[in-house]
Amino acid sequence: MSYSTAVGARAALTLLVLLPLPCLAAQSARRDSGPSDEQVAMELRDAALASQNMAWDWVSELATRFGPRPAGSDNERQAAEWAAARLKSLGFANVHIESFPLTAWVRGTESGQIVAPVAQPLVLAALGESPPTPAGGLEGEVVIFPTFDDLKSAPAASLTGKIAFVAEHMVRTQDGAGYGVAVAARSDGPAEAAKRGAIAFVLRSVGTDSNRIAHTGTTRYVDGRVPVPAFALSAPDAEQLERLAALGEKVRIRLFSTASYVKDAHSQNVIADVPGRTHPEEVVLLGAHLDSWDQGTGAIDDGTGTAIITAAAELIREIPRHPARRTVRVVLFGSEEVAQPTAPFGAFGGHSYVDNHKAELPGHVLAGESDFGTDRIYRVALPAGVMKSDFATTVMRVLQPIGVLASHQASGEGGTDIGPAVGAGVPVFELFQDGSRYFDIHHTSDDTLDKIDREQLDQNVAAWAALVWLAADSEVDFRAPAPAAPAAAH
Amino acid sequence: MSYSTAVGARAALTLLVLLPLPCLAAQSARRDSGPSDEQVAMELRDAALASQNMAWDWVSELATRFGPRPAGSDNERQAAEWAAARLKSLGFANVHIESFPLTAWVRGTESGQIVAPVAQPLVLAALGESPPTPAGGLEGEVVIFPTFDDLKSAPAASLTGKIAFVAEHMVRTQDGAGYGVAVAARSDGPAEAAKRGAIAFVLRSVGTDSNRIAHTGTTRYVDGRVPVPAFALSAPDAEQLERLAALGEKVRIRLFSTASYVKDAHSQNVIADVPGRTHPEEVVLLGAHLDSWDQGTGAIDDGTGTAIITAAAELIREIPRHPARRTVRVVLFGSEEVAQPTAPFGAFGGHSYVDNHKAELPGHVLAGESDFGTDRIYRVALPAGVMKSDFATTVMRVLQPIGVLASHQASGEGGTDIGPAVGAGVPVFELFQDGSRYFDIHHTSDDTLDKIDREQLDQNVAAWAALVWLAADSEVDFRAPAPAAPAAAH
Numbered sequence: 001m002s003y004s005t006a007v008g009a010r011a012a013l014t015l016l017v018l019l020p021l022p023c024l025a026a027q028s029a030r031r032d033s034g035p036s037d038e039q040v041a042m043e044l045r046d047a048a049l050a051s052q053n054m055a056w057d058w059v060s061e062l063a064t065r066f067g068p069r070p071a072g073s074d075n076e077r078q079a080a081e082w083a084a085a086r087l088k089s090l091g092f093a094n095v096h097i098e099s100f101p102l103t104a105w106v107r108g109t110e111s112g113q114i115v116a117p118v119a120q121p122l123v124l125a126a127l128g129e130s131p132p133t134p135a136g137g138l139e140g141e142v143v144i145f146p147t148f149d150d151l152k153s154a155p156a157a158s159l160t161g162k163i164a165f166v167a168e169h170m171v172r173t174q175d176g177a178g179y180g181v182a183v184a185a186r187s188d189g190p191a192e193a194a195k196r197g198a199i200a201f202v203l204r205s206v207g208t209d210s211n212r213i214a215h216t217g218t219t220r221y222v223d224g225r226v227p228v229p230a231f232a233l234s235a236p237d238a239e240q241l242e243r244l245a246a247l248g249e250k251v252r253i254r255l256f257s258t259a260s261y262v263k264d265a266h267s268q269n270v271i272a273d274v275p276g277r278t279h280p281e282e283v284v285l286l287g288a289h290l291d292s293w294d295q296g297t298g299a300i301d302d303g304t305g306t307a308i309i310t311a312a313a314e315l316i317r318e319i320p321r322h323p324a325r326r327t328v329r330v331v332l333f334g335s336e337e338v339a340q341p342t343a344p345f346g347a348f349g350g351h352s353y354v355d356n357h358k359a360e361l362p363g364h365v366l367a368g369e370s371d372f373g374t375d376r377i378y379r380v381a382l383p384a385g386v387m388k389s390d391f392a393t394t395v396m397r398v399l400q401p402i403g404v405l406a407s408h409q410a411s412g413e414g415g416t417d418i419g420p421a422v423g424a425g426v427p428v429f430e431l432f433q434d435g436s437r438y439f440d441i442h443h444t445s446d447d448t449l450d451k452i453d454r455e456q457l458d459q460n461v462a463a464w465a466a467l468v469w470l471a472a473d474s475e476v477d478f479r480a481p482a483p484a485a486p487a488a489a490h
Numbered sequence: 491m492s493y494s495t496a497v498g499a500r501a502a503l504t505l506l507v508l509l510p511l512p513c514l515a516a517q518s519a520r521r522d523s524g525p526s527d528e529q530v531a532m533e534l535r536d537a538a539l540a541s542q543n544m545a546w547d548w549v550s551e552l553a554t555r556f557g558p559r560p561a562g563s564d565n566e567r568q569a570a571e572w573a574a575a576r577l578k579s580l581g582f583a584n585v586h587i588e589s590f591p592l593t594a595w596v597r598g599t600e601s602g603q604i605v606a607p608v609a610q611p612l613v614l615a616a617l618g619e620s621p622p623t624p625a626g627g628l629e630g631e632v633v634i635f636p637t638f639d640d641l642k643s644a645p646a647a648s649l650t651g652k653i654a655f656v657a658e659h660m661v662r663t664q665d666g667a668g669y670g671v672a673v674a675a676r677s678d679g680p681a682e683a684a685k686r687g688a689i690a691f692v693l694r695s696v697g698t699d700s701n702r703i704a705h706t707g708t709t710r711y712v713d714g715r716v717p718v719p720a721f722a723l724s725a726p727d728a729e730q731l732e733r734l735a736a737l738g739e740k741v742r743i744r745l746f747s748t749a750s751y752v753k754d755a756h757s758q759n760v761i762a763d764v765p766g767r768t769h770p771e772e773v774v775l776l777g778a779h780l781d782s783w784d785q786g787t788g789a790i791d792d793g794t795g796t797a798i799i800t801a802a803a804e805l806i807r808e809i810p811r812h813p814a815r816r817t818v819r820v821v822l823f824g825s826e827e828v829a830q831p832t833a834p835f836g837a838f839g840g841h842s843y844v845d846n847h848k849a850e851l852p853g854h855v856l857a858g859e860s861d862f863g864t865d866r867i868y869r870v871a872l873p874a875g876v877m878k879s880d881f882a883t884t885v886m887r888v889l890q891p892i893g894v895l896a897s898h899q900a901s902g903e904g905g906t907d908i909g910p911a912v913g914a915g916v917p918v919f920e921l922f923q924d925g926s927r928y929f930d931i932h933h934t935s936d937d938t939l940d941k942i943d944r945e946q947l948d949q950n951v952a953a954w955a956a957l958v959w960l961a962a963d964s965e966v967d968f969r970a971p972a973p974a975a976p977a978a979a980h
Binding site: 060061064065066067068074075078114117118119120121123210211212213235236239240243244247294295296297444445446448449450451 | 550551554555556557558564565568604607608609610611613700701702703725726729730733734737784785786787934935936938939940941
């Protein structure tokens with residue numbers, strides 16, 4: 001399915017390349033006589049589609065030089081320093097790093113085996129923030145729950161000394177809705193299992209692939225700790241356990257992990273501006289995160305997000321003959337992936353940004369976040385107050401030719417990193433990406449550079465550059481309330 | 491590419507299902523009045539296509555109960571005992587196990603990291619028969635060779651203290667020809683690297699996928715030992731090293747393995763017959779191997795091979811109203827995957843069979859081997875002497891409707907397990923499978939049951955059952971020389 005999706009998208013983009021690409025020189029000439037914002041947005045869009053390089057070069061060097069960038073790690077810090085230097089050398093203004101403390105989690109050595117009925121290795125990954133097993137590992141009989149609801153229905157003490165296994169499958173969808181459903185077991189499974197006496201919790205990876213690769217991801221602290229060691233099994237391993245049970249066998253497994261915590265770690269946000277011409281205090285905020293899970297190289301999650309927003313801002317900085325009215329700000333957040341033992345329990349990069357920039361937030365006119373891989377954008381959502389405006393009409397004239405439809409719903413929460421800003425009242429736009437194959441590699445060792453489709457990456461940059469330009473060079477009030485609905489006819 | 495191949499095959503098979511399937515009862519009635527061999531072959535073929543169960547049930551239980559079955563392991567022995575019991579209960583004759591000694595190799599704990607310029611984990615797998623590293627691991631600068639020929643051209647002593655890395659890519663082809671080219675580096679790389687002073691050898695996995703999964707496989711003993719520790723990197727890791735070097739970095743890596751040898755291990759072949767009616771001493775030999783690499787569950791390599799030949803023989807035992815003239819023998823070989831330190835250096839299962847059955851070999855009229863995964867058969871090759879015979883014409887009438895073409899070349903060597911028998915003069919047939927996606931998972935942890943396409947599996951059984959029936963119920967002499975070519979016209 002993932003391949004046909006990519007092929008379909010490529011075919012769509014190939015069509016687009018057949019559209020007349022405006023000649024940049026001619027456009028510049030037109031700008032002398034005052035090109036409209038729409039013309040500039042189209043120029044930005046088409047330049048992004050023609051480039052194939054800017055975002056790719058960024059994510060390629062990031063994922064290659066630093067590999068995995070776990071929150072609070074040396075790799076994350078070095079990547080932030082590299083990004084800041086790169087943004088400075090590109091000519092961004094106000095480039096700086098803002099550090100904040102956190103409790104880091106470090107995967108140690110880990111392994112798993114079926115020990116009965118016949119010895120077999122298991123492919124698994126400890127969930128983020130999961131405590132280590134005892135030094136000699138732990139072993140127990142597996143109790144299989146087809147769904148997380150089944151586990152939550154199990155009687156008290158029914159799992160004493162056993163290992164709870166939730167075999168629930170994630171549903172593949174374009175919009176990623178399957179993740180929201182399946183991830184509940186990852187977040188709350190360890191606590192629910194522990195409540196019933198389980199010595200450990202395992203689940204089928206929250207993912208849509210059938211590779212022998214496990215998907216990690218954070219679980220939840222309860223009263224400052226994750227209650228029991230918790231692991232994700234690869235899909236084939238989960239199915240192996242289910243088939244063994246179906247053959248009538250009692251299955252025993254052994255789990256081992258030396259995971260640990262670093263209480264005094266630091267993470268950081270990187271900030272860079274393209275200052276506004278007439279309203280520099282008004283900010284369009286673009287967010288993505290520099291940290292990644294520890295087994296892949298964070299190419300898709302979220303190296304490409306940082307590449308998309310940086311390339312879009314760089315095009316806006318370079319191509320139009322004059323800066324936009326408003327400031328375009330890029331924030332490369334740290335520590336998006338991990339939970340924390342203390343309030344606010346996560347999104348420490350996003351909260352740190354809000355804490356440091358509280359006074360500026362009323363001037364934040366709009367925010368958006370890129371954190372859903374590399375595949376094409378197919379839908380745009382705008383704040384309720386502008387959904388029916390001329391601004392929205394212009395946006396659609398620019399974006400629909402590259403395969404982006406208008407959402408019938410107003411924009412929602414935007415994403416984890418900008419969540420605290422949005423919670424503080426900053427309006428949000430959403431450029432929804434095709435997530436059909438995103439969860440094949442999300443949070444796995446397989447999140448590597450080769451998984452990026454460069455044409456789709458550029459389509460993302462095109463949509464971001466065009467939309468952000470239109471918002472930043474406008475005087476639209478994205479906080480405006482939605483117009484009242486006309487009174488119903490009798 | 492792999493998906494479109496599978497989809498294409500499925501479309502072809504769907505068409506076939508539209509062909510009128512002969513009603514089994516009607517066929518039985520026809521057989522009372524003497525159905526032709528061709529009619530029986532078609533009946534066998536169509537029964538296999540209609541089943542979806544026999545081969546699947548075999549490979550599912552084998553791969554689930556025993557998981558990986560490395561040569562000489564307990565799992566391999568238990569799988570052989572299970573297979574023998576299953577063959578007996580199915581009603582096969584002469585079911586027994588023939589044991590033979592070998593030196594086994596056991597993967598231990600293993601790991602790899604980039605240590606400079608920035609620490610990053612590597613996904614790798616020790617090559618089979620590779621010696622362990624020193625207890626603390628080994629570390630060195632990586633010298634990259636784009637091809638194995640480049641390594642072989644390096645001057646003496648040019649790699650002293652360094653780690654040789656061959657980055658050569660395997661070419662994806664339908665017939666697997668890319669493997670034969672790429673595998674040279676795996677077989678001879680450690681010796682060529684050691685000759686030039688290298689402390690270790692790594693290569694890009696001999697495979698066609700881009701998953702973060704390494705492909706193991708045997709390397710070669712030289713004077714009774716593999717000269718240096720040797721590892722396969724996953725494709726993304728190989729590309730990461732190449733990109734780091736392209737950024738101008740000197741790359742250092744650390745390698746660790748506790749692999750070991752077991753000198754007094756045993757493996758075994760499982761033998762089962764469908765006795766011939768009139769010429770029981772004449773044998774059509776069907777081979778596949780029960781051992782597997784140690785990280786997957788040997789579903790594709792070669793659980794399906796054992797399932798295909800067993801299901802084909804079982805159909806022949808069950809469906810025709812009388813046994814074939816000749817004996818159909820199933821041999822599930824042990825120890826196909828590994829090299830040995832002493833002559834004949836490999837294929838110990840195949841050599842053991844020939845040693846134990848020397849006196850019967852002149853009566854072995856034909857042999858075939860199934861060891862190329864689960865995907866559809868697209869070509870058949872017969873011995874030179876029968877290529878233009880009525881037998882071949884009948885074979886094609888039965889097989890072409892299920893998508894099998896005639897090879898323009900006579901059959902070759904048949905495969906590793908039957909190789910020693912073929913070397914001793916036994917004629918061979920070949921049913922070539924589509925290998926387009928085989929090397930995506932070959933010799934990896936990803937060789938699991940979910941990778942099997944059940945429709946294509948059944949197409950294999952159909953072709954095997956039909957062809958083997960035609961050979962076994964015939965009096966064709968497959969040893970006959972090819973007819974002399976007519977004299978060229980002036």
